[in-house]
Amino acid sequence: MNERTVTIQSPTGILPVKRNEPLSRYTTFRIGGPADFLVRAATRDDVLAALAWADQHQLPVTVIGGGSNLLVGDRGIRGLVVVVRAPSTQLDDQFRIEPDGQDHALVTVPAQAPISWLGHATSAQGLAGLEWTAGLPGVVGGAVVNNAGAHGGEMADYLVSLTLLDTETFDLVQWTQAMLEPRYRMTTLKAAPRPRRWVVLEVTFRLPYGDRAELQSRVAELTRWRRVHQPTGACAGSVFTNPPGTYAGYLIEQAGLKGLQIGGVKVSERHANFFINTGTATAADVRALIAMIQEVVQQRFGIVLVPEIEQIGEE
Template identity: 35%
Template sequence: MKSLLTDLPLQKLREQFGERLQENVRLANYTAARVGGPAEALLVVNSAEELERAVTTLWELKVPFLILGGGANVLVSDQGYRGVVLLNRAHTIKIHAQTEPPTVWAESGANLGMIARQAALRGLSGLEWANTVPGTLGGAIYGNAGAFGGDMHGNLLMAEILHPSEGKQTWQVERFGYEYRSSVLKRSGTKAVILSATLKLERSTPQAVKEKMEEFSTRRKQTQPPGASLGSMFKNPPGDYAGRLIEAAGLKGMRVGGVQVSPVHANFFVNTESATASDYRQLIEIVRKTVEEKFGIRLELEVELVGDWQDNETILKGQQ
């Protein structure tokens, strides 16, 4: 297949990254919803140091890039991504059980649930809510992921950040300006990259932590659908729930192409049979319009649209 790399400095990229650089890679294989067109190029990074070097190189070459972790909470266009996708597999986890408070340090590509389970094995509490949250630490910090009353705002102590003009920095939690499912990085579009982070924990017992995690896991299985999805599609509006509004609007179970509003939880859109990103976008628009007409509430996306979209779809991205 002919490479899509028409506008990127392909030769320079090959010189920098060698055979690690993959071309014309289908992103559906790397997203939680199993949708998304091709990336012009893809590079796997296996450590925070590799991530730092790759990002620095791409900034120097003025090449657009997208960091993809677990592929949750992102809807990648069917047209794919014009640039380099960095697949973040930097996943080292270090538990510091003797510090006060006890902490866990992890690279930004570490699976959030794995971090929670590693802490639980040592009888360290505080991340039980994260056990079944999909995605990586970096994505969770970026979007202030949360569940069951916990979130990253409550656990993050500090993070190591790579800034395009200011270099490597350590940001304390206050610097992130956390709001509901949002951070200053997400709101401002700042191009800084999260390399690693330290989270605070509490001492408990392995059994107590395990029981709490099992309780949350059972509740999630009862209320959230299995299968390929993006996670929660919309943020909950103040004083209400997006899922309740969608269900009250009569949209539970609705289909567009291969994607369906889940019959289990209406704020989850499930890829039931070879859905496309366009199917998702159309269903998003129908749900938003119907809920707004019935209740006067404009639902705000929790997921982010990335990649190469047509003009009318790009407008949707601007409403994040």
């Protein structure tokens, strides 16, 4: 592939392919080495076109969404990285609501939709169950893969089905919620090694109707809570899963590790289960800080903290 300018033809138009693109520009941690090739895909057609192009050139494919809950290695990712995300202004014609009996509706949303937008959009329609997603980073596809959750809710609670692309056969397949095998911050898809065979394209939820004003008030309350209790800036969300019966942030704080810093990354003073990139952090810094916290917490409490953030790419 010797062309200086590489593009992919999609039904939506021409998709520029960037070479040696720093992945730090596409993760909320602002960490990550270069991708050999990178393309942004805002629609299902874009995703299909990008994957077909990679197959034609025999390139491995890594699909990422909003870039939260993700640590990319300092040497980056080989092959093609497809960044599947779209601004909310492009989603109106891809957001479908169908009544399902008197008390529920089926809501279908594309994988590239921002997860926070989904919480706002469903509550504005008087549909309950996803208010907790308002204010969260990331996109719907990634949130489903990780079975993301907060405030007592998680993506699997109201999930009915999802449409996947089989990257080996290029067939579209339907999975039920049971086939995803969701558990705490884990699914069959997340457990699969990268490059993954399956790519999420669309998700359907079954949501109960609720009081629109109450739902929107709840959304506003949760958004305010996050602004007060969780750090802003370059971070990846919760670093560790919560052990049974306790909280990772509490254990880290009780171990006296708030504010601990290695290289350019430090434990947040506001919430100890968040790491902050102070501006110069590397993936190696983050891994070293994870290992140190695990060691101290295990020595102090006898509990092994398990990372929630997914670690991909080369060191």
